[in-house]
Amino acid sequence: MKQTATLWSLLLTLLMTVTMSTAQEPVTPRLQAASAGTSLRAGETLPGFGYADRYVENLSFLGVGKTNLYLSCYILLPEVGANKIEKISFPAVKADKVAYVLILSEDGKTTLYNQKCEIVKGDNQITLSTPFATEAGKRYLVGFATKAVGKGEKDPYVIPFDGTVEIDEALYAAAGTEPYPTASSTNKTFGFLKVKGLGFGSACIFVSLKDESKLQNLAYLTAADGNFNMVTKGEKRPTKLSLRNIGMNEITSLDLTYQFGTGEVKTLSQTLTTALASSKTGEYTFEIPAEAEGMGTVHFAVAKVNGQKNAYATNRVNLPYKVGDFSALIDRETVILERFTSEKCGNCPGADRYVQADIDKLKAAGLRVSYIMYHSGYGTDFLTIPESEKLYGYFFPDGKSYAPAMSINRTYLPKESALVQHAALYDPKEWATKMKNDKQGVKIERIDQTISDGTLEAVVSGVALKNCFDPEDLYLTVIVTEDNIPARNQGGAGKGYKHQAVPRLFLTAPTGDKLKVEADGTFSVKLRGTLKSTWNGGQCNVVAIVHPSIKQPNKSNRAVHTAETAPLGFGLANELVAPAEAPVVTAEGGYLSILGRVDAFELYDMSGALVTTNVGTRLLPGTYIIRIFSDLRVYTSKVIVR
Incomplete structure (x- = not known):
């Protein structure tokens, strides 16, 4: 049974203090999670681009167990060229009459757009009053802030995550007394929270743009499972790659690249027998040959999706390798x-x-x-x-x-x-x-x-x-x-x-x-x-x-x-590892009989004392332990002599 509340510390600093006696001791607000139980979208999906599973029915909503502060979450858009952000969509577990949709700089230090909005419980699709113009070559954090954190520590859950796959670009959350960063912000008024590596999945935020042509064919590698420890050069090892389709189109083919250390980048192409739907994760196994002797890290990435260059080709997952002569x-x-x-x-x-x-x-x-x-x-x-x-x-x-x-x-x-x-x-x-x-x-x-x-x-x-x-x-x-x-x-x-x-x-x-x-x-x-x-x-x-x-x-x-x-x-x-091949032991008249291949045996009494290694020994009635050595295997069993 998984614990229902897991705690995290702030990534950057402390947000609040509490007075104890004559001294002040810092208290770190910590993220907590609660499940919504069922989908808030009644089978519908949220429009736009996002990293989360838009079909998930059991969302995790996060909070910090504190009141009178703003919580916010964001996703980092890929580079979408000269474009316009028109709408931001997300689910909410609580209503808030004065919330904000936000666009921040990639580093999260500058607020580029803020718009007051009203959040309703359920599906929110908020159109920007003035579409935000993006610049080619730049990336933006897009999300929302709310103060509807409840009236006590048992009621703090407001920012939505899908609870499935963690993607770096969708692990941004912040808390503070102000909804977004300003030139005068301090760590108390606005500070980012640590979310990565804590199992909440990706933020459930979706962004609609005027031109979504760069968002059609995108794949994000989330994990690799393979063993390249103590392999010989050229030996192939099955490697399972987990892939999230974050594009708008289903994925029918992909080009996987792998690189041992700083060696040559190699490419493997694969056509998927079953198309991978948008927002879904699939697992695919590749036979990867060990390319170089030595120790290091083998890097995996998806270079192309559906024949098109993948914007996340630089997103790599890694496995350690040790390649050499391990013939022993x-x-x-x-x-x-x-x-x-x-x-x-x-x-x-x-x-x-x-x-x-x-x-x-x-x-x-x-x-x-x-x-x-x-x-x-x-x-x-x-x-x-x-x-x-x-x-x-x-x-x-x-x-x-x-x-x-x-x-x-x-x-x-x-x-x-x-x-x-x-x-x-x-x-x-x-x-x-x-x-x-x-x-x-x-x-x-x-x-x-x-x-x-x-x-x-x-x-x-x-x-x-x-x-x-x-x-x-x-x-x-x-x-x-x-x-x-x-x-x-x-x-x-x-x-x-x-x-x-x-x-x-x-x-x-x-x-x-x-x-x-x-x-x-x-x-x-x-x-x-x-x-x-x-x-x-x-x-x-x-x-x-x-x-x-x-x-x-x-x-x-x-x-x-x-x-x-x-x-x-x-x-x-x-x-016993091969019962059909194990020698069969019987005892009759106080003497052992062993049927099958036997190189040697040892017979012990129940105190652990060695009794004999010779079948010619007549045994007293009782229970014994016998170890039989046969063809480099050892078989152990009990023998009862009557």
């Missing part, structure tokens, strides 16, 4: 799902089925799946621990958290500007394919454990493959989790609900400990932690994750190298 990389064998939840989240239990579908598909694809469920971010409960609280902020968009949210392998999601999205938004088949086609350059080979007097000692060892990792950016996180913990007061669930994969103990820092790799590529780390007697050891696991720093600014580089899970007190226990 192996096919991905592991994946980790990290989820954020809270007993306060009534929607979280409903997400369990989506998570299980992802796990099932990933396992069916031959991947070993690790799973952690942090009780942090959206809210705290009796299972929240300080380490989870310190970690969650690196997964979410800046200033936001929500539940149910989930990350697969800490993969960056451009649309979310984060490593997480709602669990229901992951398509199991798509992500199983995505992960299976990925590579990894690190293997965890062992998680050896001993427990003595309540102290766990775990030794995590493995190998980092040559040229396949950054030695200055390699970290290890190890967490003890517990399954089947009865809920106390889980929202949205009945009695008997149980929590799974709950972090109980971090053996490393929550963001990981830096991992040292020896000259031969191996690593081994010894860790200790104190176990609590209240935990059910038979329901506990040790999860080890090797990853780049999750603190690094470029979220695209935070994806996990590998993760493995072992039962508490036992060695590394890789899950």
Whole structure:
């Protein structure tokens, strides 16, 4: 369940102060959001050019929780030549008898046109009393200001955003005691607000011009999703581009350009099988070949739309790349799902089925799946621990958290500007394919454990493959989790609900400990932690994750190298990844029988002690854990000897 009010600070400065005792402490007005619930336009659309989805039915209206000030919002027009602005249209959630339609200079410092107007609740289409003449080569901020911010903090929502795709040119908002900037303006009388990166989408403002010929064929790239990390030169990588049609015509074809660093700009042309309607966003996948060895940023842009030059050809979206010889990389064998939840989240239990579908598909694809469920971010409960609280902020968009949210392998999601999205938004088949086609350059080979007097000692060892990792950016996180913990007061669930994969103990820092790799590529780390007697050891696991720093600014580089899970007190226990090929274990007369290819095996009792590695050993009745090594895979299962 997403939080319904998210707060932002002013971009430029403070607008107000409040007196406390004998001193004055500045108070920053912060944007808040409320949904209109339904469309205010009754199925109609607003005329003119704009960046917002003009068909959206669930608008977000913003405010700052303050009264007696003006709020305003604007869009930045493209360069429209020598032209005339004739009309400004927008939806409003409240009426205001004395409002203003405004045109500002591109930098927002100068008011070029202001006209008093009356705003009605619903659809507003305001014709300028004197059409505003634009100059060729210049761009203008166009919008409106209103003082109808309500009578209290619970009634401040007046400036409209579409709640969908953020476009830089439609992220302008301001607040102050005056409706627009003047020569004598101060930061108190007029100051811009920070809106970008906060998920409100684009301002719902539309502008009608006398000549709209330059506004017919326009496309705006909003996001790119692709992985160019550790690829070989010439290797093609599927890259999904999100494109908003902000022109007046539907889009039937486009020319995409891409450039690795400062290298040659290459062009790919594509005819759309289904035309993209005006104001709508589409996703299109291109096979992009890695053009140059080295590290840097690959830039994407749309050069032409419907055969015409795109005015937003300089608008680029970027992805990091690392191209070279990574022949030592192996096919991905592991994946980790990290989820954020809270007993306060009534929607979280409903997400369990989506998570299980992802796990099932990933396992069916031959991947070993690790799973952690942090009780942090959206809210705290009796299972929240300080380490989870310190970690969650690196997964979410800046200033936001929500539940149910989930990350697969800490993969960056451009649309979310984060490593997480709602669990229901992951398509199991798509992500199983995505992960299976990925590579990894690190293997965890062992998680050896001993427990003595309540102290766990775990030794995590493995190998980092040559040229396949950054030695200055390699970290290890190890967490003890517990399954089947009865809920106390889980929202949205009945009695008997149980929590799974709950972090109980971090053996490393929550963001990981830096991992040292020896000259031969191996690593081994010894860790200790104190176990609590209240935990059910038979329901506990040790999860080890090797990853780049999750603190690094470029979220695209935070994806996990590998993760493995072992039962508490036992060695590394890789899950069955190919059941049809797994050796079949039976016990008869106290002796083991293993059918299938077997290179070696280890049999442990339930205390974790090694019993035998020889099928000739006669076993006492009881329950055992067997690890079978077969063709570079490890299969673990229980064996009951009667």
